[in-house]
Amino acid sequence: MIKKVKTDQLRVGVFIDDLNFSNAKGKVFLSKTLIQTEKTIQIMRVWGIDEVFIDTEKGLDIKPAQSAIETRKKIDRDLLQAALMSSPQTPVVPIGEELAIAQTIKVEALNTMQRTMDVIAQGKELDNDSVFGLIEKMANSVTRNRDALPLLMRIRSKDQYTLTHSISVGSLVLAFCNFCGLAYEVTINMAVGALLHDVGKTRIPLHILNKPGKLTQQEMDIIKKHADFSADVMAYSKELPFEAFDIALHHHERHDGSGYPHGLKGDAIGFAAKLTAICxxxxxxxxxxxxxxxxxxxxxxxxxxELSDSHFEKELAYKFIKMIGVYPIGTCVRLDNDLIGVVTGSTNNVQQPMVRLFYDDKKRKPIKSEELDLTKVGVNIASYEDLESWDADMLKLYKSLKTALNPLKQTGSAEGRL
Ligand SMILES: [Fe+2]
Ligand SMILES: [Fe+2]
Incomplete structure (x- = not known):
């Protein structure tokens, strides 16, 4: 029997006979289809398809039960709660040990993502196996030590922004999921989306994407289309999870409705997109x-x-801030015994990170030290160190230590263009 139902009532196993949608624009793969994954239903909803005709002889009938949309919303609520309630997982190996492995993963990631973007730019099909293979290696690195890979991704050339930004956001999402204690499968699904969230930029003209000056309104409107373009790639890659589609389409939505492309507000934005937007x-x-x-x-x-109230799920943004730490890696700090060092990693206590000391300010001379876990030696940070007051020799010493961790950055502006 053919009958008309609301998209919100659909679930896996129902056969769609007709979309009842006049503006299908190439979305024909949804007609005469057995719904095999929840992703198909979410895509129909996002594309504004409110009702469809189903064939109950070729698939399941609609019975009064929880719909896919309701199920998704409940999953999102549960994930958010789990992410906010959990305690951080403890790193398995020290950052110094993981950095060497993470460096080889970074090189592989740059190669894989360059190939992936080339394939997308040529309109060819994504190689999902290589994307998932890469994400698993990145996830294993982050499980061993949460700081190493995101830190390495901070060191990069500005010429390859979209490429390095994608890998960096992928590694930050992995680290954040690890910090939130989320399950492995959920983490992988979100990280794939984060890695691919900006692939739609391959369809934006480079002279607009890389324009040094201020963008015109028309240019801005063109750039904003990248979210739709990314989502199209995700939708047509059948093996990618719904989270990848959701992240691609909604990573520029903002909690107060000021984002794009749909101006979604609050809980209308999925958990995966909320978490990725922060990273x-x-x-x-x-x-x-x-x-x-x-x-x-x-x-x-x-x-x-400052943006946490208006742009993000506030508590989730606070949790991210906690993960990066009050003392981000590379920050120069003074301990309460007047020893000076560089923050080299996180511990379970955001007030007492890992620190490598390099100067004794009481004796006024450089010192050599191993990495110290401040939670174990029982010393506290007294303050951030003011680099302005240092002489050239001390600055050189600090910079040589910091170069291995993160390029020195001093200036900049508020929320970026993208
Ligand atoms: Fe984007
Ligand atoms: Fe982005």
Whole structure:
């Protein structure tokens, strides 16, 4: 029997006979189809298809039960609650050990993502196996040590922004999911979306994407189309999870409805898109671009904090700030015994990170030290160290230590262009 039902009532196993949708625009793969995954239903909803005709002889009938949309909303609520309630997982290996492995993963990621973007630019099909293979390696690295890969991704050339930004956001999402104690499968699904969230930029003309000056309204409107373009790639890649589609389409939506492309508000934005948006903005504002210098991590956290009420799920943004830490890696700090060092990693206590000491300010001379876990030696940070007051030799010493961790950044502006 053919009958008309609301898209919200659909679930896996129902056969769609006709979309009842006049503006199908190439979305024909949804007609005469057995719904095999929840992703298909979510895509129909996002494309504004409110009602469809189903064939109950070729698939399941609609019975009064929880719909796919209701199920999705409940999953999102549960994930948010789990992310906010959990305690951070403890790193398995020290950052120094993981950095060497993470470096090889970074090289592989750059190659894989370059190939992926080339394939998309040519309109060919995504190689899902290589994307998932890469994400699993990145996830294993982050499980061993949450800080190493995101930190390495901070060191990059501004000329390859879209490429390095995508990998960086992927590694930040992995780290954030790890910090939130989320399940492996959920983490992988979200990280695939984060890695591919901006692939739609391959369809934006480079002279607009890399324009050094201010964009005109028309150019801005063209750039905004990248979210739709990314979502199209996700929708037509059948093996990608719904989270990838949701992230691609909605990573520029903002909690107060000021985002794009749909101006969604609050809980209308899925958990995966909410979480990725925080990582996306943090990476964008702390990165050097062809038209601006990125702000320091500390300044980036301040901006996130200021935007947390209006742009993000507030508690989730606070949790991200907690993960990056009050003392981000590379920050120069003074301990309460007047020893000076560089923050090299996180611990379970955001007030007492890992620190490598390099100067004794009481004796006025450089010192050599191993990485110290401040939670284990029982020493506290007294303050941020003011680099302005240092002489050239001390600055050189600090910079040589920091170069291995993160390029020194001093200036920049508020939320990035993208
Ligand atoms: Fe984007
Ligand atoms: Fe982005």
């Amino acid at each position: 996306d903005v943090f990476d964008a504002i702390t990165s050097d671009r062809c038209y601006k210098t990125g702000v320091s991590e500390l300044a980036g956290l301040k901006t996130l904090y």
